Amino acid sequence: MPFDFTPLVPAGSPAPAAKWTGTAKYHFIGGNNDPDQVPVAGLKAAAAAVLEREGASLSQYGLNSGPQGYLPLREFLAGKLKHDAGMTCAADDILIVSGSLQALDLVHGALLARGDTVICERDCYEGTLNRYARLGVNVVGVPLDKGGLRIDALEAALKDLKAKDVRPKFIYTIPTVQNPTGTIMDEDRRAGLLALADQYGVPVFEDDCYADLIWNGKRPPALHAMSTTQNVIHIGSFSKSVAPALRVGFIVAPWPILSRMLALKTDAGSGALEQMVLAEYCKAHFETHVPQLRAALKKKLDTLVEALSEQFGTAAEFDYPPGGIFLWVKLPDKVDAMALYNAALAEGVAINPGPNWSVDKDWSRSRLRLCFASPSHQEIRDGVAVLAAVCRREFGVPVRSANIER
Amino acid sequence: MPFDFTPLVPAGSPAPAAKWTGTAKYHFIGGNNDPDQVPVAGLKAAAAAVLEREGASLSQYGLNSGPQGYLPLREFLAGKLKHDAGMTCAADDILIVSGSLQALDLVHGALLARGDTVICERDCYEGTLNRYARLGVNVVGVPLDKGGLRIDALEAALKDLKAKDVRPKFIYTIPTVQNPTGTIMDEDRRAGLLALADQYGVPVFEDDCYADLIWNGKRPPALHAMSTTQNVIHIGSFSKSVAPALRVGFIVAPWPILSRMLALKTDAGSGALEQMVLAEYCKAHFETHVPQLRAALKKKLDTLVEALSEQFGTAAEFDYPPGGIFLWVKLPDKVDAMALYNAALAEGVAINPGPNWSVDKDWSRSRLRLCFASPSHQEIRDGVAVLAAVCRREFGVPVRSANIER
Numbered sequence: 001m002p003f004d005f006t007p008l009v010p011a012g013s014p015a016p017a018a019k020w021t022g023t024a025k026y027h028f029i030g031g032n033n034d035p036d037q038v039p040v041a042g043l044k045a046a047a048a049a050v051l052e053r054e055g056a057s058l059s060q061y062g063l064n065s066g067p068q069g070y071l072p073l074r075e076f077l078a079g080k081l082k083h084d085a086g087m088t089c090a091a092d093d094i095l096i097v098s099g100s101l102q103a104l105d106l107v108h109g110a111l112l113a114r115g116d117t118v119i120c121e122r123d124c125y126e127g128t129l130n131r132y133a134r135l136g137v138n139v140v141g142v143p144l145d146k147g148g149l150r151i152d153a154l155e156a157a158l159k160d161l162k163a164k165d166v167r168p169k170f171i172y173t174i175p176t177v178q179n180p181t182g183t184i185m186d187e188d189r190r191a192g193l194l195a196l197a198d199q200y201g202v203p204v205f206e207d208d209c210y211a212d213l214i215w216n217g218k219r220p221p222a223l224h225a226m227s228t229t230q231n232v233i234h235i236g237s238f239s240k241s242v243a244p245a246l247r248v249g250f251i252v253a254p255w256p257i258l259s260r261m262l263a264l265k266t267d268a269g270s271g272a273l274e275q276m277v278l279a280e281y282c283k284a285h286f287e288t289h290v291p292q293l294r295a296a297l298k299k300k301l302d303t304l305v306e307a308l309s310e311q312f313g314t315a316a317e318f319d320y321p322p323g324g325i326f327l328w329v330k331l332p333d334k335v336d337a338m339a340l341y342n343a344a345l346a347e348g349v350a351i352n353p354g355p356n357w358s359v360d361k362d363w364s365r366s367r368l369r370l371c372f373a374s375p376s377h378q379e380i381r382d383g384v385a386v387l388a389a390v391c392r393r394e395f396g397v398p399v400r401s402a403n404i405e406r
Numbered sequence: 407m408p409f410d411f412t413p414l415v416p417a418g419s420p421a422p423a424a425k426w427t428g429t430a431k432y433h434f435i436g437g438n439n440d441p442d443q444v445p446v447a448g449l450k451a452a453a454a455a456v457l458e459r460e461g462a463s464l465s466q467y468g469l470n471s472g473p474q475g476y477l478p479l480r481e482f483l484a485g486k487l488k489h490d491a492g493m494t495c496a497a498d499d500i501l502i503v504s505g506s507l508q509a510l511d512l513v514h515g516a517l518l519a520r521g522d523t524v525i526c527e528r529d530c531y532e533g534t535l536n537r538y539a540r541l542g543v544n545v546v547g548v549p550l551d552k553g554g555l556r557i558d559a560l561e562a563a564l565k566d567l568k569a570k571d572v573r574p575k576f577i578y579t580i581p582t583v584q585n586p587t588g589t590i591m592d593e594d595r596r597a598g599l600l601a602l603a604d605q606y607g608v609p610v611f612e613d614d615c616y617a618d619l620i621w622n623g624k625r626p627p628a629l630h631a632m633s634t635t636q637n638v639i640h641i642g643s644f645s646k647s648v649a650p651a652l653r654v655g656f657i658v659a660p661w662p663i664l665s666r667m668l669a670l671k672t673d674a675g676s677g678a679l680e681q682m683v684l685a686e687y688c689k690a691h692f693e694t695h696v697p698q699l700r701a702a703l704k705k706k707l708d709t710l711v712e713a714l715s716e717q718f719g720t721a722a723e724f725d726y727p728p729g730g731i732f733l734w735v736k737l738p739d740k741v742d743a744m745a746l747y748n749a750a751l752a753e754g755v756a757i758n759p760g761p762n763w764s765v766d767k768d769w770s771r772s773r774l775r776l777c778f779a780s781p782s783h784q785e786i787r788d789g790v791a792v793l794a795a796v797c798r799r800e801f802g803v804p805v806r807s808a809n810i811e812r
Contacts, residue, residue, distance in 0.1 A: 003609055003637030005663040008575055010519035016665035020472030033465040040461030047453040055446030058649035059439040059780065066426030098504055101673045113416035127672070169414055203409055231409035243464035245678030257411040259422035266533070267507045271677030272651030374465065
């Protein structure tokens, strides 16, 4: 009889993973990107050049750059973050990590203990919310409007916590193409957030992983750039700008807290070949690649918006986002997004139900996140049609939708 | 004034990391490999071929292979593990991870809670011992002899724990080129270990990361292969056989426990480019590359052994290891290895002091681990001469050593 491991698993462990059975036919989930926009030729040339020049250094953990990551990549980032986001940071202020998911884990590891409180946007990245749940952290969600996190609501939340004698560990925000709402906080609002953070003595955790994907290429300065008190931990990623399967992200933070994260990064460094290839590629091509990628993504967004209008009419409400890879959609109140998720998946359409992407399960009950970067234009059109048919069958909305021949 | 993060760091956090200041001149530490043996041309060709053919799939987390890792790499591993280690496993029994350090974390995450007890070899990999300390796990170290873990001592330890009503969570062992002792358990001893594991209902955690580096190329079957009760979790790595800076390792385990680890692997997969390049390279070249690497490493070991004999004479005792990248050395009892470590580092020689690599701090007090793969032959000779001079100055041993002109 096979050995039974089950009694040895600690109480409170997450449920075992299910076997992977492939992706849905219409795959509107996950931060995947457009396969046609992976700069294959450029990556190939970069790999050849950097391996030829420095391949032997793969014999060393950390190459010749130490545990913070490949120095030319950190130097590229320091320049890029200055140029794009107004940030002043040196290569030594940057820690290269295995995607911004490891960045989340390291920031959480350095600052959070069970029972702590954090503030985040009410609608928020699922992976962050899941991490808070697993860590046993109390989450205060602050509402957003079309301009992102509402400063008045943030002030109220901070005041309320202070009255309860709770000092939150940080304010987590995605200020630049917020996930899932797609909003961008303008400079005034950023200043307001930073003023409150200073006033209440709460640091800011800025997740900027979508900031490269703004249609007009213009972004406000990072919170990290605007802070006068070095109270911002800034993270970013190459997953959205180059390719998600390259697991390369970064943390920019003052050394007293970055050194705490480095002490928790006990994996002997992130994948060096990916760092080397990215550095080599990005130095030469990042600035021309990203605008092409943006243009392709915006076209897919337009296809999605068109398909939603055609299939859902006024039943699907949304704000056209200024960038990103997802659309946050409100359906009529009678739609239960969790139930729609299951029914749609059975028909081959994968969507993110709102309640998984929000602190407020009621508010998000009829909302969805639809990712548009990865499916083809045809798959977007067909998938939305199937989704509308399922939604009509299950919830009676949309009442009518376009007839599409298949 | 800059924001002070310190009061926000949870109690019990590890100390902040120190700034990296480069490697020691004579660097006898870390699992680094021989820079001349990185198969640069092969990796370059593999990168070009696989990017050309499948580069667009980098747009998807997990490529087209799902969360367990790039399927062709898992298929290569299934074949290799059958051929080399006698293991029967399918691609679906394998989880690709970010180096065997992530494997340690996932196995620990799936099985260990604070206050648990584990059994390991008395002299043991520092990274494992550090993890146990951080996790608050009780460690029972079982002595080794020239044949590896002593089965009589293991039985005594299991009996003793049972008398105290303690069921250890697993027996952690590096049976094939043990770290740091370099020993290999023969098939009889492996059978003895498995019989005890079955008798006491304790699973086995087999860390086989050095198994490719045996001088004569012959290894006993893996514990995973010999178990009749599927009670073995097996981990391995490409760090030692190809290049450490490629952070690619793997876990082979029955699905009921592998699925628990997969649920804890919330990093959206390990670096895909490294997996793709490794799979492409290894399918064609692994079998010819590894014997070349072994031959080069054995030459370095011979240089180290020669240098130790010349500089330390009979003051340095060791068993010539059958493989690996390190030598476990006993110096006279008057030598305090921790003090030697500091004194040697000040002279540019980095060594691993025994107490960091052993459960038993007294037993290991005068022992060292010397890694020989990364320094050049000349650096090995010079570094050992400096080490001997420091040791003589600090502890009066070795009494005499060769005169070497510099």
